[in-house]
Amino acid sequence: MPELPEVETIVSDLRPHLVGRIIVRCELNFPTIVRHPEPEEFIDAVVGQRIVSARRRGKYILLALTPPDSWGGGGEAAGGAANNLLLVVHLGMTGQLRLVDPVTPLEKHTHAVFFLDDGRHLRYRDPRRFGRLLLGTEEALLLAKKMPRLGPEPIDPGFAADELYRRLRKRRTALKAVLLDQRAIAGVGNIYADESLHKARLRPDRMAGTVSRKSAQRLHESLRESLRTAIANRGSSVDTYRDAWGEIGGQQEKLLVYGRAGEPCFTCGRPLSAIRIAGRTTVFCRRCQR
């Protein structure tokens, strides 16, 4: 499922192709995939807009839009103005955002199609429909509670070990539950939570508030290392993840624990255990993670 590395791969691939394009038409084959505003208003507002930037925040894809004739045109080419209208895409578990040639056959479960002025189609497909599309300014979406106030970006150079330590210390729940909380740290999901806890040799069900500064430092390092390696390998194609071109990633071959319950730990050889934390399957090594 798409987490930070997968979303980062999609956004960085799409960016050079989308920035500068105008959305000339929008079709919603399954309108309820749009969660804000009403589907009709969404279409009216999005059509005619120019995409001026494409970025990632947590697991969200943010496309900044401006009317092409506003401000003498191209005035915000750098993108990122704070009160820009944003087209927001969250992929949920099985969402796919693909840029295709118009002759590409429409795949089943394609819920939205954005027709671009270069003739190509940006298609949103999502069999399980846990994903969603949003449109509005960042402030409006936060206010309407369509998006959470996300925690810091774990791969940001400014994200210090001490900040992770402080965020863990104040929580009275399992370490892994905090990693999965998007308001605590943005972008981490089930795969990279398990992977980084394993690398840091920490039990996922350990109470977050009891971790030492030293343990938090190890987790900080392993979390960043797991995410950066996964980005370098273009993400993990477990379940249905595909990049913007429909291709699989490479990180699934290198996962240490995720999806390997019952199989031997690569470090000690003991079978990996599976437990449930915060409603998610959690795989770890009872010997290596204490």
Add this chain to the structure above:
DNA sequence: TTAAATTCCTGTAAGC
């Protein structure tokens, strides 16, 4: 305020 439980959804795989 925080944490836990519930809900949404369908493809896949296990079990009979």
Add this chain to the structure above:
DNA sequence: TGCTTACAGGAATTTA
């Protein structure tokens, strides 16, 4: 082979 059932999980929502 074909049917039924359990399971996968991100995050909004509800409950405690």
